[in-house]
Amino acid sequence: MQEQQILGIDVGASGIKGAIIDVSTGELLTERLRLETPKPATPDSMAETVAELTKALDYKGNLIGVGFPAIVKNGKAQTAANIDPSWIGADIEASFGKSTGKKVVALNDADAAGLACVKFGVGKGVKGTLILITIGSGLGSALFTNGRLVHNTEFGHIHMNGMIAEHYASSNTRKKEDLSWEEWGARFNEYLHHIERILSPDLILLGGGASKKFELYDEVIDVNTAVKPAELKNTAGSIGAAYYAWKVAQKKKKKKKK
């Protein structure tokens, strides 16, 4: 049982959030704790915050799952759109592993949130193409075909109106340009039309902070695909990260036995 209780950490550009998760049900076993992301958000400063969070949650397990706001390949960050550029090429798993003294498994933050929705939320059992868009400091994406994740899709970085989509339609932009929910919603709707054209999805889920305010811009969304807020909202990233780490650890164990 103990080994199904995994700490999931959702690293974001503004906050680092974590909770201990029962990965067999997706339930939170502790409160969800949030610490401010240090500025500048460098590997060293963030590793310290992650260790602080792990301590504060009194986590006794050995495995931590981390959702990270970048392309993540083999545990390393490949990009750094909303964090310090010194992350590019840096080893997330090694750096957080060293500061916490635990085994860390990392994946993209939106991919982690998507996994939670598909395993435990509104995305469960959805056939065909499902895309989750997380709306926060940036725009994150998680793409699933028949429940299978395609890692690191980064659809927040497609170009539209001569700029990167997340510079046009993220929550950061809404705040920076002081857009009303309707004005921002119209931009986001344009973005969803692009996504629809590229992917012809069967379902679009929305995650991140702005998904909690869906009723404020729901009316201006007119894509043909069904659009739903992901009900796990702010906890999805931590749940999905913990679940993913557990799955990876299980696979490794099985391989060793063979």
Ligand code: BGC
């Ligand atoms: C990053 C993505 C991330 C998204 C949400 C984007 O700026 O490039 O990797 O998933 O923000 O945090």
